[in-house]
Amino acid sequence: MTHSTLGPAPAARRSPAGRSALVIGGGLAGTAAALELADAGLRVTLVEGRPRLGGLAFSFHRSSPAGELTVDNGQHVHLRCCTTYQWFLDRVGAARLAPLQGRLDIPVLDAQGRSGRRLGRLRRTALPVPLHLSKSLATYPHLSLAERAQVGRAALALGRLDPQDPALDGVDFAGWLRRHGQSPRAVEALWDLVGVATLNATAPNASLGLAAMVFKTGLLSRPDAADIGWARAPLGELHHTHAHRALDAAGVTTELRTRVTAVARTPEGRWSVAMAGRPEDEPPAEADVLILAVPQREAHALLPDGALKDPGKLLRIGTAPILNLHVIYDRTVLRRPFFAAIGSPVQWVFDRTDASGLRDAPGAGDSQYLAVSQSAAYDDIDRPVAELRDRYLPELERLLPVARGAEVRDFFVTRERTATFAPVPGVGLLRPSAPTDAPGLYLAGAWTATGWPATMEGAVRSGLSAARAALSHFGRSHVNSLPAPGGETPKEAA
Numbered sequence: 001m002t003h004s005t006l007g008p009a010p011a012a013r014r015s016p017a018g019r020s021a022l023v024i025g026g027g028l029a030g031t032a033a034a035l036e037l038a039d040a041g042l043r044v045t046l047v048e049g050r051p052r053l054g055g056l057a058f059s060f061h062r063s064s065p066a067g068e069l070t071v072d073n074g075q076h077v078h079l080r081c082c083t084t085y086q087w088f089l090d091r092v093g094a095a096r097l098a099p100l101q102g103r104l105d106i107p108v109l110d111a112q113g114r115s116g117r118r119l120g121r122l123r124r125t126a127l128p129v130p131l132h133l134s135k136s137l138a139t140y141p142h143l144s145l146a147e148r149a150q151v152g153r154a155a156l157a158l159g160r161l162d163p164q165d166p167a168l169d170g171v172d173f174a175g176w177l178r179r180h181g182q183s184p185r186a187v188e189a190l191w192d193l194v195g196v197a198t199l200n201a202t203a204p205n206a207s208l209g210l211a212a213m214v215f216k217t218g219l220l221s222r223p224d225a226a227d228i229g230w231a232r233a234p235l236g237e238l239h240h241t242h243a244h245r246a247l248d249a250a251g252v253t254t255e256l257r258t259r260v261t262a263v264a265r266t267p268e269g270r271w272s273v274a275m276a277g278r279p280e281d282e283p284p285a286e287a288d289v290l291i292l293a294v295p296q297r298e299a300h301a302l303l304p305d306g307a308l309k310d311p312g313k314l315l316r317i318g319t320a321p322i323l324n325l326h327v328i329y330d331r332t333v334l335r336r337p338f339f340a341a342i343g344s345p346v347q348w349v350f351d352r353t354d355a356s357g358l359r360d361a362p363g364a365g366d367s368q369y370l371a372v373s374q375s376a377a378y379d380d381i382d383r384p385v386a387e388l389r390d391r392y393l394p395e396l397e398r399l400l401p402v403a404r405g406a407e408v409r410d411f412f413v414t415r416e417r418t419a420t421f422a423p424v425p426g427v428g429l430l431r432p433s434a435p436t437d438a439p440g441l442y443l444a445g446a447w448t449a450t451g452w453p454a455t456m457e458g459a460v461r462s463g464l465s466a467a468r469a470a471l472s473h474f475g476r477s478h479v480n481s482l483p484a485p486g487g488e489t490p491k492e493a494a
Contacts, residue, residue, distance in 0.1 A: 019043065021470060022273055022287035024260050024302070027055020028456055029444040030293030031243050032088055032463030033470075037289075038250035040471055045285065046252050047275065049259040052240045056416055057456060059236030064410045066328045066369070067361025070234040073414045074324045075350050075373040077197075081217050081225035082457035084464065092246040094238040100229035107336055108193065110142055111344035111398045117141040122190075124223055130155065132223040142189040142342060151190060154180040159220040161212045164451065168209035169428035176208050189342050194218075197340075197348060199453045200320045200375045200420045210423045210453050230338075232355055263290060263302050263441075271440060289470040293444035293463060296421065307438040313430040317447055318422035320454075321415070323377035325392055328358070328410040332368045333396075333403040345380075346395045348373045367409055372396070385413050420454030421447040434466040440473055442466040 021037045023030045026048030034046040052058060057076050062069045078085050080100050089095040105123040120141045124132040133155075137148050157180055161168060173195065177187055192202055198214045199206045218226045231238055247254050262274040264284075271290035278284075292299045300314040308314075338350040352369045353359050372392060374380060380388060389411050397404045421427065431449040434442045444466035445459065452458035 019474060020287040021289045022285060023291045023293055025293030026053040028459040029463035032460045033291050033293055033444050033467040034247060034252050035091055035250055036464055036467035038252050044252045046254045047258045047260055048256050051257050053243050054236060054239030056419060057235050057239050059234035066367045066409045067358055067364045069356045069358055071356060072235045074322055074416060075371045076456060077228055077230045078456055079218055080227040081221060084460045085457045088460045092242040094242040097233040097238055098229050098231045101227045104226045107339040109339050109341050109399050111341060115141040129220055129223055143186055147183055147186045150181040151186055154182055158212055158215050163209050163213035163216060168212060169207050170425050171208040172204055172425045173206040173208050173211040174203035177203055193340055196375045199423045201423050202376055206423050207425045207427055209428055213451060234355060264304060289440045289473055291442045291444050291466045296447045299443060304438060307436040307441055308432060317430045319418035320420050320422040321377050321381040321417045322419035323374040323380050324414045325372040325388060326412050327370045327408060329368050329403060330407040330409050331366045333400045333406055334370060341399055344395045344399060346372055346399060347375060381415055381417055388413055423453050434469045442469050
């Protein structure tokens with residue numbers, strides 16, 4: 001895979017001096033857009049209301065009974081097919097902090113042991129698609145022989161779908177699976193195992209178009225597409241510290257703790273931005289182009305009249321929650337970096353001992369820090385911490401017998417009630433593209449029409465798409481910075 005043409009733009013491609021851009025929102029979408037525009041030679045200002053960059057993929061500090069920790073608000077992963085997010089990591093100098101598996105390998109624990117075996121594995125070989133998963137599927141103990149055969153047939157049928165077909169957007173994934181012979185057990189042990197984590201929705205609440213995109217791109221595009229990567233350092237180090245350093249090096253002016261209250265078009269055709277807390281006699285910031293890289297409701301509140309034909313669509317894009325449970329034991333209870341679970345409310349569990357700094361904390365001893373990531377957590381998102389503790393600690397003991405004799409040194413919860421847009425059937429009709437009907441105004445965010453679900457990959461893609469559209473506003477050619485899943489070299493576009 002090469003990203004050689006995805007770095008700073010060569011001088012021959014730079015825009016005329018004096019062109020400026022303003023990006024509102026310092027999440028992955030806004031940061032990617034700002035870097036792309038700065039690399040093209042624009043004078044860029046990035047404005048973020050929070051005291052940090054990174055959006056909803058961030059870290060914070062916690063004084064725990066086990067020691068001082070750096071905690072990610074949630075467990076985030078990416079796949080090898082997430083080539084644009086990998087470009088982002090390369091661009092900010094953080095790729096080494098989020099390496100990929102050498103080969104896809106997902107340990108799957110069945111809390112109920114219904115097959116007689118509690119541990120199964122989903123892993124690939126080096127064979128070409130679709131044979132790369134055939135051995136794993138043939139020996140997957142959590143499905144019967146008949147269910148494995150039906151899964152294989154459904155996977156081949158899914159591979160024949162075109163995720164860009166608008167007709168698929170209105171179809172629910174569960175109905176399609178049922179029509180293709182998938183049992184409830186197969187949905188639980190395979191389809192939802194992957195789909196809930198990537199879509200933040202169970203099959204009945206997921207658009208077939210988005211589900212087909214996830215499975216076709218991740219499992220059926222190339223043998224290594226689904227190899228998993230995750231941050232071995234706090235997310236804040238990647239998405240704030242390294243990203244801020246890259247923005248500074250690119251010449252971007254970054255204003256944190258700065259809330260935008262209004263945007264307007266000037267008589268000269270530029271964009272004016274009012275910010276809270278600024279002196280009344282200070283003129284609003286202005287730029288030639290403006291990118292709104294904020295959540296859909298914030299974008300709706302800031303959009304000027306006429307920017308979208310039906311701005312109300314943004315308010316009809318629903319949201320889905322993610323809950324993360326953070327458990328620190330006084331001893332090692334998990335000897336692998338992560339696992340997925342079935343037969344239990346527990347979904348995915350990651351070892352965060354090293355990344356959080358617990359390993360080196362004074363007095364930590366042999367303590368281990370596990371992060372339990374619960375997607376589509378509608379039933380649990382508002383439960384009190386005490387209830388969540390009573391619900392999940394026994395489940396972890398069922399899955400990890402060593403935990404039964406361990407002391408829980410700390411248990412806390414992070415909640416993202418609006419973690420992602422809800423990928424329900426029909427959502428594709430609501431997601432806007434980057435350009436608006438207002439010249440020089442563009443939208444970015446994982447909720448826009450990227451073709452991807454709400455992932456870090458989708459967020460970065462949206463930022464690059466908005467930046468590319470903004471460069472076209474100046475009537476110049478640009479580099480297509482959106483590599484295909486296979487990581488092909490971008491082409492020059494008009």
